[in-house]
Amino acid sequence: xxxxxxxxxxxxxxxxxxxxxxxxxxxxxxxxxxxxxxxxxxxxxxxxxxxxxxxxxxxxxxxxxxxxxxxxxxxxxxxxxxxxxxxxxxxxxxxxxxxxxxxxxxxxxxxxxxxxxxxxxxxxxxxxxxxxxxxxxxxxxxxxxxxxxxxxxxxxxxxxxxxxxxxxxxxxxxxxxxxxxxxxxxxxxxxxxxxxxxxxxxxxxxxxx
Numbered sequence: 618x619x620x621x622x623x624x625x626x627x628x629x630x631x632x633x634x635x636x637x638x639x640x641x642x643x644x645x646x647x648x649x650x651x652x653x654x655x656x657x658x659x660x661x662x663x664x665x666x667x668x669x670x671x672x673x674x675x676x677x678x679x680x681x682x683x684x685x686x687x688x689x690x691x692x693x694x695x696x697x698x699x700x701x702x703x704x705x706x707x708x709x710x711x712x713x714x715x716x717x718x719x720x721x722x723x724x725x726x727x728x729x730x731x732x733x734x735x736x737x738x739x740x741x742x743x744x745x746x747x748x749x750x751x752x753x754x755x756x757x758x759x760x761x762x763x764x765x766x767x768x769x770x771x772x773x774x775x776x777x778x779x780x781x782x783x784x785x786x787x788x789x790x791x792x793x794x795x796x797x798x799x800x801x802x803x804x805x806x807x808x809x810x811x812x813x814x815x816x817x818x819x820x821x822x823x824x825x826x
Contacts, residue, residue, distance in 0.1 A: 639700045644682045652687065653696050663690070688729055705732045706824050707749060711742040711768070712757035721755060724813055739763035746772050751781055753824055758787030758798065769802035782823040786811060
């Protein structure tokens with residue numbers, strides 16, 4: 618796929634430039650061409666060949682491409698997608714169970730609203746949080762080095778992380794311990810084993826609050 622050498626560029630799209638373009642949910646073929654830095658005809662050919670999926674506007678010849686499909690197409694063709702990270706929520710998953718980490722990373726990464734990082738210890742959680750500055754930390758209570766309440770207290774002492782929400786995920790059922798976690802700085806609690814859909818609902822609620 619050849620890059621477009623013309624003057625078209627994402628920054629010139631709309632009144633607010635590049636950021637508006639990358640925040641769109643549905644793209645015209647011209648907008649998709651600007652994002653991919655290829656010609657509009659290339660996008661049209663890919664669309665008509667079924668390599669780039671979308672839909673036609675009823676009663677017209679105009680093609681439209683959903684955001685998720687455009688990102689998939691770009692990844693499949695090694696076209697950088699970093700600009701789509703603008704406006705995405707940052708989520709840090711902290712758990713020492715590789716299966717839980719893989720599950721959460723898979724579920725969250727499939728939703729292009731999120732940018733995901735992981736950590737397996739309380740120490741690493743502190744380091745990654747300071748650098749990544751997550752909007753949300755999904756935190757296992759029982760970590761190899763420290764408990765979740767220690768992590769909560771530590772990150773809450775960082776002024777740069779005051780707005781970060783903390784969701785504790787644990788098999789703890791004692792209400793006294795749960796109350797202690799909330800007092801230490803956690804915003805919500807989900808019991809293991811958890812239902813993925815309910816976990817995502819809790820994540821959405823915290824990020825929208």
